[in-house]
Amino acid sequence: MPDKVSLFATCVLNNFYPEVAISAARVLSRLGVEVTVQASQTCCGQPFFNSGHWSDSSKLVNKFVSDYSSCDTDIVLPSGSCTSMIRNHYSALCNQNDFGNVEDISTRTFEFTECITHKLGIFDLSPFKSETAERINVTYHESCHLNRELGISKEPISLLKSLENINLIYMAQSEVCCGFGGTFSTKYPEISTAMAEEKIANVKQTGAEVVTASDMSCLMHMGGFMIKKNLDIKSLHIAQLMDLAMGTDHKK
Numbered sequence: 001m002p003d004k005v006s007l008f009a010t011c012v013l014n015n016f017y018p019e020v021a022i023s024a025a026r027v028l029s030r031l032g033v034e035v036t037v038q039a040s041q042t043c044c045g046q047p048f049f050n051s052g053h054w055s056d057s058s059k060l061v062n063k064f065v066s067d068y069s070s071c072d073t074d075i076v077l078p079s080g081s082c083t084s085m086i087r088n089h090y091s092a093l094c095n096q097n098d099f100g101n102v103e104d105i106s107t108r109t110f111e112f113t114e115c116i117t118h119k120l121g122i123f124d125l126s127p128f129k130s131e132t133a134e135r136i137n138v139t140y141h142e143s144c145h146l147n148r149e150l151g152i153s154k155e156p157i158s159l160l161k162s163l164e165n166i167n168l169i170y171m172a173q174s175e176v177c178c179g180f181g182g183t184f185s186t187k188y189p190e191i192s193t194a195m196a197e198e199k200i201a202n203v204k205q206t207g208a209e210v211v212t213a214s215d216m217s218c219l220m221h222m223g224g225f226m227i228k229k230n231l232d233i234k235s236l237h238i239a240q241l242m243d244l245a246m247g248t249d250h251k252k
Contacts, residue, residue: 004034005076005115006068010216011043013078017216023243024078024112030128030248031120035076038067045093046085050182058093065094069101074119075109078239080146080214081182083111088149111146112239113156113214123155124162130247135164138241139171139208141199141222143215147175156214156238163245169206173198180221196225203233210234212241 005028009021025035045060064086068075077083086109090102116122140160146152153175160168179185179195186192199222203211209232213219216237223235236244243249 003032004036005074006036006038006071008038008041008044008075008077008082010077010079010082011047012216012220014041016220017237020078020216020237020239023237023249024076024239026248027239027242027246028076028115030246031116031122033120036073038071040067044082044085046082047182049085049089049093050184054093058095061090061093062095062098065090065098065101065105068105069098071108073108074115075105076112076115077109078112078214078237079216080111080143080150080152081217083109083114084145084149111150111152111214113159114150114152116159117155123158125159125242125246126162126164128246129163129165130245133165133245133247135167136210136241136244137167137169137206137208138210138212139169139203139206140174140238141171141178141203141211141213141218142175143213143218144177144181146214152214160212160238160241163242165245166241169208171206171208171211172202174202178218178222180218182217185221192221196221200225200229200231204231208233210236210241212236212238214238 013021028035043060045057048057087106094102160166178199179192219235226233
């Protein structure tokens with residue numbers, strides 16, 4: 001069990017949702033882990049990579065490798081897509097003499113719920129639940145990269161189910177893409193919109209108050225459509241839900 005981790009917040013969280021990174025840090029701290037942050041962190045390079053700009057992506061890849069090659073702790077990301085980028089694609093983009101460092105970093109890089117379950121060995125959060133937190137009806141969206149590229153599916157669900165003040169409601173086609181796909185949503189807006197419409201219909205069907213996922217980019221996409229449709233449903237990252245259910249959101 002690691003006693004210290006380095007939190008890579010991702011550019012989406014750093015720029016738009018810093019509260020998610022704060023929640024992730026609070027939850028990990030409550031679970032007995034000291035959380036550090038690499039102050040010079042920026043982006044993992046995924047947006048450039050997905051758009052085919054590999055030379056630009058490699059610059060960010062090499063910066064990440066330089067930043068974390070001397071870090072001897074595990075690296076935790078509240079994002080399945082960024083974790084997959086590091087683990088599955090860095091070896092094709094890094095400097096040739098950095099293969100060893102990339103291999104080492106890949107073995108120390110974990111998605112948030114993966115770290116809790118596989119590294120900390122915690123699958124049951126009931127001992128950490130808050131006695132005062134209100135019960136929340138929640139449905140879960142399986143992010144594509146988390147499920148398909150990392151093979152992480154049961155872990156976040158088991159953690160949510162273990163918290164008694166979270167009522168997890170199954171969503172039909174929870175594993176189907178929400179339509180965001182990074183630059184896919186801007187290159188193919190009609191297809192992206194149609195996919196989001198189907199996803200939001202399934203979210204609405206559950207009657208849940210909150211839709212959650214392990215990637216904030218998916219939730220940003222779904223949240224925008226729900227606001228547009230005036231739906232009274234919140235989109236919260238799984239770290240934020242845990243933060244609320246464990247009562248750590250009140251701690252400074």
